Amino acid sequence: MKSQSIQIDLTNERKEKPPADQLAFGKVYTDHMFVMDYTEGHGWHDARIVPYQPFTIDPAAVVFHYGQTIFEGLKAYAGDNGKVRLFRPEQNMARLNRSAERMCMPQIDEEFALEALKELLRIEKDWVPTAEGTSLYIRPFMIATEPTLSVDAAKSYKFMIILSPVGSYYKEGIDPxxxxxxxxxxxxxxxxxxxxxxxxxxxxxxxxxxxxxxxxxxxxxxxxxxxxxxxxxxxxxxxxxxxxxxxxxxxxxxxxxxxxxxxxxxxxxxxxxxxxxxxxxxxxxxxxxxxxxxxxxxxxxxxxxxxxxxxxxxxxxxxxxxxxxxxxxxxxxxxxxxxxxxxxxxxxxxxxxxxxx
CATH class of the missing domain: 3.20.10.10 (D-amino Acid Aminotransferase, subunit A, domain 2)
Incomplete structure (x- = not known):
């Protein structure tokens, strides 16, 4: 998977970014997202960065009925040197795989997933807020997409990464x-x-x-x-x-x-x-x-x-x-x-x- 390329489809319709003092948690999303599909026997395929959008999924998808889904949460920060900074992101990818093992879901290539995240952040760099206490929240997640009501681990999955600019968790300091x-x-x-x-x-x-x-x-x-x-x-x-x-x-x-x-x-x-x-x-x-x-x-x-x-x-x-x-x-x-x-x-x-x- 490490040699797999990432197809990039950029939107021509950019969203207006909210002011830093109006940022809440997980309410606004950036212009693009990362998506990759898994099919049993074929593995992970079709890695792509596309405009942020809804996607169609079968009503019988396993995720809806038997809860086969996992996620992670981390943040990107704006550094004083103009570079985007991540805090121990390899740990999040490793934990995602531990969650996948417990939930009978396929493993991801952690290095590739991290590189995909970096590529997404390069595209969405302007979405990383710079005001004190703000950051860009990162939500990698995986869902089971096979349409079946059989109580078994699914045979197809979707791995995605979405981004959301967030404000300071505490508006007036870290009060108990x-x-x-x-x-x-x-x-x-x-x-x-x-x-x-x-x-x-x-x-x-x-x-x-x-x-x-x-x-x-x-x-x-x-x-x-x-x-x-x-x-x-x-x-x-x-x-x-x-x-x-x-x-x-x-x-x-x-x-x-x-x-x-x-x-x-x-x-x-x-x-x-x-x-x-x-x-x-x-x-x-x-x-x-x-x-x-x-x-x-x-x-x-x-x-x-x-x-x-x-x-x-x-x-x-x-x-x-x-x-x-x-x-x-x-x-x-x-x-x-x-x-x-x-x-x-x-x-x-x-x-x-x-x-x-």
């Missing part, structure tokens, strides 16, 4: 949020699809998130699906706790997404010689740490916001207040350093940045 610990619903269990970035995981989270929002909470903190005792994820992000000077995050256990921001934070903390632990952590332990004054910070981590500080957790009848509802020192330092590396304002000691030439 309130989260609700979910005791009724579960997101995933060991042996399920929790480690895959597949649509069903997110659909399963909507009811709990809806109820949390109605109660005034920004996110749901998920517990393990068996004992409903151990912390797993917050919303669509991984979660970190600072307890008595040590940063603790739930260990990857088969039902927690392998977050790229999570991995980056762990590497950064170890680079700073900050004590870090990946292990099981229960709500009882967190409540005890809160009671004895050693629960110092809590923050979520993901692509969209990088860091989401948590100022309050509601667990059963307990309101756990963290750091007087203020952003903690480590939370702010991690946010400043990762965004600094992404934008080229700080040195990148890990070789994480890929520039689009």
């Amino acid at each position: 949020v309130k989260i609700l610990v979910e005791n009724q619903y579960v997101r995933a269990v060991f042996g399920g699809t929790g480690t895959a970035k597949t649509a069903g995981n997110y659909a399963a989270s909507l009811k709990a998130q809806e109820q949390a929002s109605e109660l005034g909470y920004s996110q749901v903190l998920w517990l393990d699906g068996v004992e409903k005792k151990y912390v797993e994820e917050v919303g669509s992000m991984n979660i970190f706790f600072k307890i008595n000077g040590e940063i603790v995050t739930p260990a990857l256990n088969g039902s927690i997404l392998h977050g790229i921001t999570r991995d980056s934070i762990l590497k950064l903390l170890k680079h700073w010689d900050v004590p870090v632990s990946e292990r099981r952590i229960s709500m009882e332990e967190l409540k005890q740490a809160s009671d004895n004054g050693t629960l110092e910070e809590v923050f979520g981590a993901g692509t969209a916001a990088v860091i989401t500080p948590v100022g309050e957790m509601k667990w059963e009848e307990e309101n756990i207040i963290i750091n007087d509802r203020k952003t903690g020192e480590i939370s702010k330092k991690v946010y400043d350093n990762i965004t600094g590396i992404q934008l080229g304002k700080l040195e990148d000691p890990f070789g994480w940045i890929v520039e689009v030439e």
Whole structure:
């Protein structure tokens, strides 16, 4: 596949770009998209960049009935040198393949997919916003297109990449949020699809998130699906706790997404010689740490916001207040350093940045 060429069909009708202060998340899309098809026995074929447009798909396509679909999320940033910058994009392509394996979908050539993304970004370079806090969100995804109602893995697929300029996740700084610990619903269990970035995981989270929002909470903190005792994820992000000077995050256990921001934070903390632990952590332990004054910070981590500080957790009848509802020192330092590396304002000691030439 590495030798496969990419056919390019450019549009003559360019969209008007919205002002930076009017950018929301995932509402506006660029002029072009990447598309590639898979057919069993033939492999991936017809790689192309075409004008952004709807596409026709059979009503019996497997994706509609049995949820065979996966996706990724990453961002492109405008560097001070005029080049477009990507943050660890090879990790996203690798994770896409891990999701594909779990969902019985074909593997992509990661190097080719990354080159296709770069070519798309070269064409859409003017869509990368330059205002502070803005970026170009990148959504690679794969769907099963075979028209059959048989409960089997499909024999045909479509891989696509679409782009969307997005504004700052936080309009007024990284203010701590309130989260609700979910005791009724579960997101995933060991042996399920929790480690895959597949649509069903997110659909399963909507009811709990809806109820949390109605109660005034920004996110749901998920517990393990068996004992409903151990912390797993917050919303669509991984979660970190600072307890008595040590940063603790739930260990990857088969039902927690392998977050790229999570991995980056762990590497950064170890680079700073900050004590870090990946292990099981229960709500009882967190409540005890809160009671004895050693629960110092809590923050979520993901692509969209990088860091989401948590100022309050509601667990059963307990309101756990963290750091007087203020952003903690480590939370702010991690946010400043990762965004600094992404934008080229700080040195990148890990070789994480890929520039689009």
